[in-house]
Structure formats: structure tokens, C-alpha cells
Amino acid sequence: MKTLKIKASSHEYNVTIGHGIRFRVQELLERSYSSIMIITDEVIESLYLDDIKNTFSDHKMYTYILPSGEAEKSIDNYYKIQTKAIEYGLDRDSLFIALGGGVVGDITGFVAATYMRGIDFIQIPTTVLAHDSSVGGKVAINHELSKNMIGAFYPPKAVIYDIDTLKTLSDAELRSGYAEIIKEAFISDHHFLNELLEINLNDLTSEQLSEHLYKGIKIKADIVEADEKESNVRKYLNLGHTLSHAIESELGYGTITHGEAVAIGIIFALNLSEAKYDTILPVKAYIDWLKINNYPLNISTIKTENILKRMKSDKKSVNQVVQMVLLKDIAQPSIENLSDEFIMEYLTSFLKELKEL
């Protein structure tokens, strides 16, 4: 069992990574609560809900089961959870538990942030991808016009990461999570990046997975502690995300996974970086790694103009100018405001090349 301490502006909290620790949730909390509401989805419910519930003695326990999928991070579900919480009598001394992936974590966190102006919540991530969303305090729901548009900065009281729950992940979900891990390596650790580029996800051991998660979270934690509200360095974590958000909303959420879209976004960011800085980056090695691991790269149905329009309305944009994270070199990220012309010049050919990969 490994523990990382994260310093948020409001409080400190522990990220604990270990085998079978979902059976020890109550002892990993610092206090007891008047009541607890676990939010999870229909898949995770059947696998792990009882494990978590059974670790609690003497607590009033309630559950709310969401359908699976990114489309469920909606204002409707947000309001329905609030309704149930009121009906169950949750008060300021109650706790929300997010048991699941990023969708469950994000919507639960935003409910917790705004229920009675904010009560405690913890994250129990069950995907590799959620190592990213469960740490750092970003919580949100989607607006139909834009992803994660409605949200807050509201760190959890604890993150409890049971590696054993990751054994049930599909290949696509594993790929999705590893795209964020490799992104973390790209922005801050050349050695870690090289290590990852040698990995075939089919042959991953439990020890490697645990080690990669720890390293990824450590990178994220250091950045988030330096800039919680994303005024500067936290933006580096958005490498690959300006295009990926546009792809996801253009294809419809859930068509490909978030991480798979980020993986494509990173290729584009590497292309633009080489063009902008006249630098050489391991683009081929990265694309080879994506292909070996069966990342979907064919998104040929989408239109270049639509993608640009969506990139311009990204949360990082100011005055409709696209802002992207580029790399001067590995571990040397930089934030750039890019003209429409510059983006269009490379976006058209990039989308064409993707078809040929």
C-alpha cells in the first residue's frame, strides 16, 4: 500500500493505492458521518458495491445507480441525485462516495460541491483513467454544447485506489487510462516516457500498473499543488485535450473513449510542436506504440471546420482564440495561443494522414 499526500488550498488529503483496499474504506477515513450515499454505475454496482457497503458498520447507507457512459454526466442526473439526497435526509455531516470511473467521480464531486453549498466526498476510482480525474479537485458535468462546462474546484477528502478493481477493465478502458499516463510522462518525465513506450498493454503486470499509476498521480499532484485553479502550469495537463474535446463532442460522447481521443490529440499537439518550434519529437515511436496497442486512429467522418469551431469554444480559449499545450521538447510544455490559420493549415492534413495510419 502506497500513500501520496495532496495539499489542496482548502485541506490536505491522501491518495492511497493498494491491493484489496476497497475492503478497508472505513478505516481509511478520518472520521465518521451522519449518513453516506454511494454513487456508482450499473456495471460497478454488480462488481464492487457490496464490498464497499460492507466495510461500514453503524452508518446509514444509501446508493444511487447511474447508467454507464459519458452521456450520464448530465444536468438531469445531477438534479436527480440531489433530489434523492434530500429525500434520504443527507445533511451537512453526510458523505458522498464516488465509486467508479471518471463520469461517476465528476458528477458525484459536483453534487458534493453544491449540495447544501458543499459537503464531504471521497473517490474510489475503478478505472485507470480515473487516476487523473480523481486527483486535483476538478469536478463537473457536461453541458450539451460543451464538455465539463459546468463545475467547480472541489477536492475530495480521500482517494482510495484498489488496484484489484482494475482487473475487470476492457482493453478500450485500459487504453483510455494509459493515454493520460503517457500524457503525464510527455509533459514532465523523459525517462518515464521511454519506459511506457516499451510497454505492450496486453502483457502488463499488476506491479507495473501500480507503479505507473503512482508515477502518473505523483506528476499530477505536483502540478496541482503548484497551481490548483489552473492559472498557469496546471494547463500543461491539457496536452492533447483541446483537440480531444472537440473530437469527442463532434463524434458524440462515448463513440471512442476519452483517453483514446486524447491519444489522437497528443499526435496533433506533437505535429504542431514540431512545426512551431522546429524541434524533433518521438512522433513515430508514439504512433507505433498507439498502433501496437490498438488505439483507434480513424476518425475520418468528422469535418475540419466543425473541429476548429469546437476548439475555439474550449474552456481554455479567451476571445475565441484557441489555446493549446505544445512541447518545446519532452518535459518542456508551453502554452500557446494559435491563430485559426495556423491550426487549419495543419489540421486538414493531419485528419487526412490519420486515415492512412
Add this chain to the structure above:
Amino acid sequence: MKTLKIKASSHEYNVTIGHGIRFRVQELLERSYSSIMIITDEVIESLYLDDIKNTFSDHKMYTYILPSGEAEKSIDNYYKIQTKAIEYGLDRDSLFIALGGGVVGDITGFVAATYMRGIDFIQIPTTVLAHDSSVGGKVAINHELSKNMIGAFYPPKAVIYDIDTLKTLSDAELRSGYAEIIKEAFISDHHFLNELLEINLNDLTSEQLSEHLYKGIKIKADIVEADEKESNVRKYLNLGHTLSHAIESELGYGTITHGEAVAIGIIFALNLSEAKYDTILPVKAYIDWLKINNYPLNISTIKTENILKRMKSDKKSVNQVVQMVLLKDIAQPSIENLSDEFIMEYLTSFLKELKEL
């Protein structure tokens, strides 16, 4: 022009009170913005919207007009404003302005708190009541099951209070605001309370109003600075509110004004205080003042059991135990957990007595 500086945990902001300062909004801001969206209601729009818009040069300006009334502080309107903000292209460098009373201030503040995880907003209150809601950072919308149930602590960047806009208030709105001012006096200033109990609201001068607002805001500001997140002393500001919230939701929001309900809630709190502490409070003087100023005291249609049930699900309740602010003496508030039996004993007779006032 008078200015009070409020220290919030995230930043400091000024509350400026003066005549005609709605024509000086831009110069009272510390910076410029990429765009501005003013949220107001249909009544205030016709009176003051152009005054505010015209103070800004060189800014992209957008407006959103809500219908009037507490019922508009809804999740539907919250989402509609977010939609418009996205469509207008508001970004992290944009500003929301709440121009109006508490409803406009609360919903605008909650939109600002959660749009792209939080952007700047300022309050331009146009009611006496909003002196309370515009200071201290509480923002919220109503859930159909409970008032202000969904919200956040998110202080504005400035509060700009133009006394001249209060001339157009109805008698009921003036009463509503003065209930909160007299509440502030009850919990912290015997001298100020006596001064208020001598006032007939029909004869109020502009100088008196300005002075009372300043004193009320000062009391609130001191409390909020000591306890922003309402862990302890900020709860004192809820004097009269446990019952008033129950009355408002039982009668249906808007049947009587918020402050008029608080005025009734304060009578009940005074009754319970006398019973609990064996103290003597100026109940009669206070009721006489309410009658002279035409506060509605007849709420005979509501049922005692419903009221208790609603008090138990108040945000201050923990484990369904009603928590109320009582007064050991004027300026000596105390927070008490009260048994259902104790409340029922006095609530039944209180509601009966109200009919006879």
C-alpha cells in the same frame, strides 16, 4: 459614498454604497474583461439596465432577462443562463453582473461559481433585502423540495449599491429588507435595535436608509469574515430563518416575501428563547413595530406538522434534529438543537396566536 472592505478567504472585495453610483460601475471595477453578461429581471430591466450598460465602453455586452420572483431561482433558469453564456462565447476572462434583488444575485452568483468552474461576478443590488444576500458569498438556486439547497460559497468581486435604485421599491419589498436589518440588530447591537424599533418605514429618509444599510452590512461583514463557511458564528445570521424557510416553502415561494417570513420567524425564535432561557425579550415592542409597518402576520392556512417536517429537513439540521438560533439576550445569540416535542409545544400555540395579532 461609503466603502466597506470584506475579506473573503479567496480574495478581498469592496462594498460601495452611494447615490447614483450605478452610473460609475466601470470605474469601480479593478480590471477590464473580455466580455460581460448582465443578468437581471424584467422589472429592473426597464428601470436600470441601460444605466449599467452605458457605463461600459469597449466591452462586448450581453444581457439575460429573468421573469421576476423566487420561483425563477430554478435549475431550469440556471441551465438556460449557462446555455446563453456558452452561445455568446463567454470565457474565463468574462464577467457576470447580477443586477437586481436576491433572486438575481443568488442565481447569477451560482452560475458564475460553476461556469467553466468559476469566473468573476459582481453584485449590483436593487433591493434593501439584497444587502444581506449580496455580501458574504452565499450563492444558490432552489430545489423544488427545499430552498437554496443547491449552491456554493463564492464571493463577488465587488458589490455596488446605488441607494437611488431603492426609491422604486414597493412597501412589501421595503418590509422584506428591513426584517433582515432588524435581525442583524437583534443578534449584535442593542442600540441599533432600539433605533430601528422607533422607525416608521413610511417616513424613512434616504439618509436613514443609507445608514441602516451600512450598519447592517457591517454587522454581516464582521460575522462572515470570522466564519465564512458557516461552521459557527455565521449561523447566528439564521435567526428567524428556520421557521421562515418552512413557511415560505409551505405557502409556496412568493406568497409572502422572504423578509416578511423571516419577521414571523423571529417572533417564534423570541418566544422559544424566553421559554428556554427564562429571559425577557422585547417581544411586544417588536410585534407592535411589525404591526405599525403592516407586516403580514396571518399565515393561518398552514399545518403545524408540515412546518415541523420542513424545519427538520432544513440545511442546518443534522440527523433530522432541528437547529435554531435563539437569543439569551439582545446581541447574545446561541445555537440550539431542539427536540421535536419542545418545538411542537410552542409551535401550535404560536400559530394560533398569530391569527389573533
